Amino acid sequence: MLELRGVTKSYGGRRALDGVGFDVAPNRLTGFVGGNGAGKTTTMRIALGVLDADAGEVSLDGSPITATDRRRFGYMPEERGLYPKMKVGEHIAYLARLHGYAKADAEASATRLLTQLGLGERIGDKVETLSLGNQQRAQIAAALVHDPEVLILDEPFSGLDPLAVDVVAGVLQERAAQGVSVLFSSHQLDVVERLCDDLVIIAAGTIRAAGPAEALREQHAGRRFELRTTGDVGWLRAEPGVEVVDFAGGSAVFDAQTDEVAQRVLRRAVSDGAVLSFSPRRPTLAQIFKEVIQ
Amino acid sequence: MSTSPSTTVVTAASASAPGTPSFAQSAWLVAEREIGSKLRSKAFVISTLIMLVLALAGVIWGGFAAANPSRTPVAVTGQTASIVQGQKGLTVTTVADDDAAIALVRSGKVDAAILPDATSPVHVKIVAKDKTPTELVAQFSAAPSVELLDANPQDALLRYLVAIGFGVVFLFAASLFGSTIAQSVVEEKQTRIVEILISAIPVRALLAGKVIGNTILAMAQIIVLVAIAIIGLGVTGRGDVLGGLGGPMVWFAIFFLFGFVLLASLFAGAGAMVSRQEDIGSTTMPITMLILAPYVMVIIFNDNPVVLTVMSYVPFSAPVAMPLRLYLGEAMWWEPLVSLVILVATCAAAIVVGSKIYSNALLRMGARVTLAEALKA
Secondary structure, three states, X not given: OEEEEEEEEEEOOEEEEEEEEEEEOOOOEEEEEEOOOOOHHHHHHHHHOOXXXXXXXXXXXXXXXOHHHHOOEEEEOOOOOOOOOOXXXXXXXXXXXXXXXXXXXXXXXXXXXXXXXXXXXXXXXXXHHOOHHHHHHHHHHHHHOOOOOEEEEEOOOOOXXXXXXXXXXXXXXXXXXXXXXXXXXXXXXXXXXXXXXXEEEEEOOEEEEEEEHHHHHHHOOOOEEEEEEOOOOHHHHHOOOEEEEEEEOOXXXXXXXXXXXXXXXXXXXXXXXXXXXXXXXXXXXXXXXXXXXX | OOOOOOOOOOOOOOOOOOOOOOHHHHHHHHHHHHHHHHHOOHHHHHHHXXXXXXXXXXXXXXXXXXXXXXXXXXXXXXXXXXXHOOOOOEEEEEEOOHHHHHHHHHHOOOOEEEEEOOOOOOOEEEEEOOOOOHHHHHOOOOOOEEEEOOOOOOOHHHHHHHHHHHHHHHHHHHHHHHHHHHHHHHHHHHOOHHHHHHHHOOHHHHHHHHXXXXXXXXXXXXXXXXXXXXXXXXXXXXXXXXHHHHHHHHHHHHHHHHHHHHHHHHHHHHHHOOOOHHHHHHHHXXXXXXXXXXXXXXXXXXXXXXXXXXXXXXXXXXXXXXXXXXXXXXXXXOHHHHHHHHHHHHHHHHHHHHHHHHHHHOOOOOOOOOHHHHHOO
């Protein structure tokens, strides 16, 4: 478990991070969401140790992180970069060796991973000859080649076509299933929503929400319900304590002031005719995001 | 598996299981990559080959030009005139007495005077100005004694050529590999791979690896150039020049080693201060000046002992000026040692300053980092 507690960082007079704290649990994918300049990259760099925090601490399994622990981290920086003139296979193997792999092991690991990521044919090509999407895959290989215990990926999905997103998502899920703690940031809220077990939302340098995605949805669900019936639900508009959000003949989406009101609406609907479904409306990640960053 | 075989020559003893590589192992991996990527750059290989061919051609041409058999002007007196009769390759001036002949030698009108000398096996001695006329001596069946009027000073042209030689080699190697370091620092910064690198190894290991790798390349080039100079002089029969140059060339190599590490550390710091290759000139220019200055000054002041003496103690120009002074025989035996101590101390300071700038500026993207900011914190 990677834990950040009270991490604070200022650049000049501007406070970039203010008491940032959250957990990245093993076996889970943690999505890190925030607007531009919210502090995602700074947080990730501090977690990784390439940047020092002014205050606060980062710990792994309860003890402060040492430089040795950080060798077991995999990192994909926000802005991509590999040596353009190096061959893909050699490059990835070089990074594995920097992490302490013997030459043969490094080469084997690089080949295996690049093949898994669909770059098997390009291992002997120079990085600069790869398309952007393929460079991105090589970049992910760079973060994974040394079998890290903690993965920190800054926007791993940006610039990938939908197929590549699936390939990369599959690899990340596989790693998480093997017990790796995975933290990744993304602007693509739909991808985050689809993949993540846990969510961290940051705005203006402070954590606005953090926890299991399901729990966050529950928490921000409010009392919005969707009702579908075979009859007409026009009567909803006159119901006290109800505000209709969306209406179309037999179905409607509405906010109830209390749970009591919701139950009353359901009883009335049942007594009026056949109810096809009645369910709480879970907010989408985009909705939660907008709500919490305000 | 379609990976091409790695071209690395030396494999650091790395742990078979992924453990933490030592500082030295990390630095060596970086150095290996620096060397490998340079050796695989076609531009580098071709330009190096061209430079080596030019150097070889220059040495050989210089050697032949200097050894060009022209007629040697000599002065004789009535007593020795008969000796040179029938000798080829001589332009003979006959003068009244020994003093007149020596005066001609002094004035440079003739290369040598052939004068009677009862103690000499061939009953003549040869008087020359500052160097033994070997071809003339070779014409006698037994070697006559040779007297030099001005034994010490090296000849001015050779002095100039040696000055330029040390200057050019220093300038080329230091600026080529120095700017390579700066460019590779900026490349890593610009492509952001530096973030991955320093999440794997300590910043100082990365810096050390870059400096070590490029120092090895630069030293290799220097050694090849020295070898070319030796071979070229040997081939052209100018082995006599080697006798005087051998020691200074060794000193040059030693001074260059520390001088280059000094410059390399500064180049690395300067490279780290900018984020784009286009901006690299703005921070490396002062260092380029430090390389250019000794070259220009040694050419202008190679006959000015005071300036040369000062230059031979200033760390940036010592690698050029001290070997030159040694060659000219103007330096006492202890002088290179003192100068080397100063150089090594400055080198150590440069490593501290360079790595401080490097560490502080490495992750600062965007606008150029000022020197004050880079040295702070």
